[in-house]
Amino acid sequence: MKKHLLLLTLLLLNSSAFAQQISPESIDTIFSEWNQTDVPGGAVAVIQNGEIVFSEGYGLADMEHDIVINPSTVFYIGSVSKQFVTFSILLLEEQGKLDLDDEIQEFLPDFPKYEAPLTIRHFIHHTSGVRDYLTLMNLKGRSYLDHTEMEEAYELIKNQDELNFTPGERYLYSNSCYLMLAMIVEKAAGMSIKEFAEKEIFSPLGMDDTQFYDDITDLVKNRAFSYSNNDDGFDNLVSRFDLVGSGGIYSTVEDLYLWDQNFYDNQLGEGYQAIIDTMQTDGKLNNGESSEYAFALVNDTYRGLKTVSHSGSLAGYRAYYTRFPDQEFSVIILSNRSDGNPSSKAYQIADLYLSDQLETEQPLSSEQTESIEAPIPEPLNLDQVAGDYLVNASLLISFSVDQDSLMGYEHWNDAAYSLSHVEGNTYLANDGTEVTFTFKSLEDGQTSDLVINVNGNQMRGTRADIQDLSTDDLLSYSGLYYSTELDVNYELMLKEEKLHLKIGFNSPEELTPIPNDEFLVGNRMLRFERDQNGELEGFRLDAGRVTNLKFMKQ
The missing domain is CATH 3.40.710.10 (DD-peptidase/beta-lactamase superfamily)
Structure with a gap:
């Protein structure tokens, strides 16, 4: 009897040493969009207790020659x-x-x-x-x-x-x-x-x-x-x-x-x-x-x-x-x-x-909890959340309403997608990324803050005040600006009554004016600087992993 109890105890203590049996079909479902004969895909290896318990290739490694992916594909x-x-x-x-x-x-x-x-x-x-x-x-x-x-x-x-x-x-x-x-x-x-x-x-x-x-x-x-x-x-x-x-x-x-x-x-x-x-x-x-x-x-x-x-x-x-x-x-x-x-x-x-060991929901950190505390109690209508939001100081996202659906547009990568309502004032991007957007802080009938959750990591945004500048005002920013650190000229030009930025042989990009002599373009912010007489001297550029890069007006 003692031997049986000892064996049972050892089995319970070492239950993690036995791989949970998962059918290959369950994993294949996750990769269904890759598991086709005419698309690229990828390879996966699942490792448990020192062994590969599942490995597979999906889709094509070379679409021109119909070479399929397998676990040995590089x-x-x-x-x-x-x-x-x-x-x-x-x-x-x-x-x-x-x-x-x-x-x-x-x-x-x-x-x-x-x-x-x-x-x-x-x-x-x-x-x-x-x-x-x-x-x-x-x-x-x-x-x-x-x-x-x-x-x-x-x-x-x-x-x-x-x-x-x-x-x-x-x-x-x-x-x-x-x-x-x-x-x-x-x-x-x-x-x-x-x-x-x-x-x-x-x-x-x-x-x-x-x-x-x-x-x-x-x-x-x-x-x-x-x-x-x-x-x-x-x-x-x-x-x-x-x-x-x-x-x-x-x-x-x-x-x-x-x-x-x-x-x-x-x-x-x-x-x-x-x-x-x-x-x-x-x-x-x-x-x-x-x-x-x-x-x-x-x-x-x-x-x-x-x-x-x-x-x-x-x-x-x-x-x-x-x-x-x-x-x-x-x-x-x-x-x-x-x-x-x-x-x-x-x-x-x-x-x-790991279904038997994972918590039901991913717990939020104290910082995440603080960022979404005191949510708006009732779901707002879409017109109240629609608008332009500035994320991480230089990224512009615009939300609009199209036939009773919320649409998102990311200016820096030209990505457009519809959103589905999750709960409260949280919406899910319908682009396969599982990114959610939570709108907060109702002011004057519109939300003023945004929390974006990307795989548990958060970015925060605030409603952007897009400026409506006259053609003459925009024209005053035009000209050549030079960076000694990059050894490159940026040309600002008026095109179709909008201010555009041109770098080398690249296509011009439209700039979006916001307050305080600042413009957004793609994932960048241009912060213009003036002398004591109010004349433009140049601008500082912020672009995520590069900040405060100096350009002087020529």
Whole structure:
């Protein structure tokens, strides 16, 4: 009898060691729009208790040659690559070749010094204030899909007169930091990050189909090509991008499974588990608060369970890797379609496998609770929520009413969609993203505030006051404006009685005037400055990961 009780106790204590049986058809349903013979799709691996319990490919890797995706298909993984950069840095620290608190100039002596020191640690946790080079390239009129030499990107970063903020003051994602971390790996290791990662990470783990892709002329066997969706189907989204550090890795879900397992039993470097603990530790701001970003890993929770994750994207590639460490459960999804949204699919899979451990609803943080407390008790009519809202200071979203339905339009990416009512004054975008919009704070018969929830992360907006300026007023802003930091002219011109911005050979973009000499265009804000006589001197530009960029009127 005691033996039977002991066996029952052991079974109960170790019930998590037995994978919950989920039918393949249940997962296939999640990928139904990918599981077709004439569309791009992706590959998925579900890992539980050290084993791949489900892996599958959906859709086409190459639409021109009808090559199907399977778990061995190679995808570009975007910013999921960053964790291999930080692990390389930690291996070099373990070897005594660098310290996380070393200043950047110790390895890159030609990098400018600002008022406060910049360290490797600042770069790892995105607390440096260094402007994002991909944003700078876009502001210069360059496409991220074009081939760019490492030297050109580095010179652009070095040419910035100021930082976005004092190092350590706050978190702001910057691809520049990881481009330069790859350069630091090369300086400290005496070999490229491609060679170092192959020697110290990929080869020891048996990740034979994984590489840092630093030469556009190299071949990648079994590669999935990337596509963007349009009204008629899909277009090629051809990328000639081969910079590494901020991204750069091609891999498979099968190879990333090997990387996933190393978090539980480190086989790399000196084999200590301490390096894994460090990898998963959030950085600190100057005030001691968490930066909420570890070593290219994001610690979070999903429906009450701890998660460690990161996403990646470039061209039409989308990647998401999330791990539930306490459950030894992970989902890896790699996609070659721009509308892939793998993060949403990953958590739908988690809902299936961890249903008996997940809380019914995702609990809100105190900050989230504060942001939506005291909601308007009754659903408002659509005319009361319709209008223009400014999100994160520079993004304009317009809501309108069309035949008793609420419609959304995002000006920065020209995205339009209908919305469905969820409850109260919360609406869901009908575009497959599962983004919700909650309208708040009724003033003069209209809502004045907006909370946008994107996979548990929130952005806040306020109703925008769009100005109606005369043609003469708009004409006064026209002319050439030059940035020494970008080495580029912006031309402001009047076109069809609207002010437009033209950069190089790109098509002109319409500017939307708001109060205080400010204009919105795409995801950017132009803040005009005047001299003591009221004459225009130039403007400062904010664009998300780049702030306060100076342009002078010519």
